[in-house]
Amino acid sequence: MNPFARELLRWYDHHGRKDLPWQHPRDAYRVWLSEIMLQQTQVVTVIGYFQRFVQRLPTLASLAAADEDTVLALWSGLGYYRRARFLHRAAQLCVERHGGELPRDLDALMALPGIGRSTAGAILAQAYGLRHPILDGNVKRVLTRYHGIAGHPGESAVEKRLWIHADGHTPAERTADYTQAIMDLGATLCIRSKPACLLCPHATTCVAHRDGLTAMLPTAKPGKKIPxxxxxxxxxxxxxxxxxxxxxxxxxxxxxxxxxxxxxxxxxxxxxxxxxxxxxxxxxxxxxxxxxxxxxxxxxxxxxxxxxxxxxxxxxxxxxxxxxxxxxxxxxxxxxxxxxxxxxxxxx
Structure with missing residues (x-):
């Protein structure tokens, strides 16, 4: 196992989040639902919505059979409602094309509405234990600082470099735990402002911490006044x-x-x-x-x-x-x- 993953998993074993509702059980439907809800939304906000959603629609089949008003009512307040409509349509497509299950193939998952490469990787890694990297906002921040990568992470060239690092750090063992661990690190220690570097398992090897760049990385998106x-x-x-x-x-x-x-x-x-x-x-x-x-x-x-x-x-x-x-x-x-x-x- 590579040193980055080894140190991260050692930290996760003591400090990682292991009691999130979508981890018990950690099946594909619950992982998928949590990943979609967590896009642009914090864990503390998502937990209540997730619990209400799975209480009403506990399976992929029940989501596929639900009417749109039911789905949107359960989603109401989470914002970015296109996520809910994509979730609903993807469930219907899984019933139509994949026997009512989320596929275990990366390309087949990415062909479903609302599932990009990182979300697909998170589903495959956490639900099935398959080795696939992820690159959500928290992971981008961790890797940008760790490797000292300048440039806005949304730029294609920067994102390409980050995917290479994400893949290189993802281990073949304990992939599900590693995936949760790197998201936890970005959400709890390597946060946007005032990161807790002294508590980070990578403090001695992080370029941003070594060079005093944590406040400058990731590079901010160029400002644009909104109307x-x-x-x-x-x-x-x-x-x-x-x-x-x-x-x-x-x-x-x-x-x-x-x-x-x-x-x-x-x-x-x-x-x-x-x-x-x-x-x-x-x-x-x-x-x-x-x-x-x-x-x-x-x-x-x-x-x-x-x-x-x-x-x-x-x-x-x-x-x-x-x-x-x-x-x-x-x-x-x-x-x-x-x-x-x-x-x-x-x-x-």
Whole structure:
């Protein structure tokens, strides 16, 4: 076994995370689900979502058979909802093409929606014990510092070098433990700012630590100012407390989720609301900002209590009046769910 892996596994045996819910049992479905959830999301956040998800959909077959609303409702709040739709479609393809199982072949796994090389490697290594390297964000940070590699890790040339190192360090023995260990190292010690280098098993051989480069590596992505958009969200609530929701189309952010009708701004809100229901005076709720990866969204929520549904705007597949008790079963964007959970009592 190479020295990097040997020292890492020695550290893992004493300090690694061995009680994560997807490790017991560590089967392919649970590993896959955890890997998708952990993309751009921290472990502490994922644990509760993972447990709720597998309680409702405990097997790949149950995920494949579920309807999209169920999947998105379980995912609601995790963000990056395309991950959930890819997960759902990949499960269906596994049933159609692979006998209801995740394949054990790297190329076959990577052919499924939402599974890239690193995710495929993590599944094969952790679920099946097969020797495949991984290169998620934590591993990139560890290897960039250990080898002193300058340049943004997202650049193809830098990423290619990192894959070579990832492969070279991955041992043939205890591959599952090694895969978890290097992710743990990046998540707990070799963190983005103020890494705990003195506790690291590689402190004496890490180039960044030796040369005082830990604050500069990995090289940051070139800055880019993100634009800001603004809109008004319309909360039409009838006398029974039902809220009018609309299902978003297949394109854009929050695609496929249930959300609130929108207007360009607060001034346009009353006219937009009148096209959907008979409404009285609007009540402006506290504005908020939601930040996406590529833009900021400034939202002005406008509440219309005692809205009376129009006969011409009946319930349909992409529009419905929902009682508070029905909201839990729907896929809602996190800020919309928070907004609905904190609505004031119906005005007299």
């Amino acid at each position: 800001t958009r603004a809109l008004a969200m319309l909360l039409l609530r009838d006398a029974q407390g039902r809220i009018l929701l609309e299902k978003r189309g297949p394109q854009g952010v929050w695609s496929g989720l249930w959300s609130l009708p929108e207007a360009t701004d607060a001034e346009a809100a009353p006219a937009a609301a009148l096209r959907l229901a008979r409404v009285g005076q609007p009540d402006a709720l506290p504005a908020f900002t939601h930040v996406f990866s590529h833009y900021r969204l400034d939202v002005s929520p406008i509440l219309f209590d005692h809205a009376a549904p129009l006969a011409a705007v009946a319930d349909r597949d992409d529009r419905r009046w929902c009682s508070p008790g029905e909201l839990a079963a729907l896929g809602l964007p996190a800020p919309v769910r928070t907004l609905l959970d904190n609505l004031p009592e119906i005005s007299p």
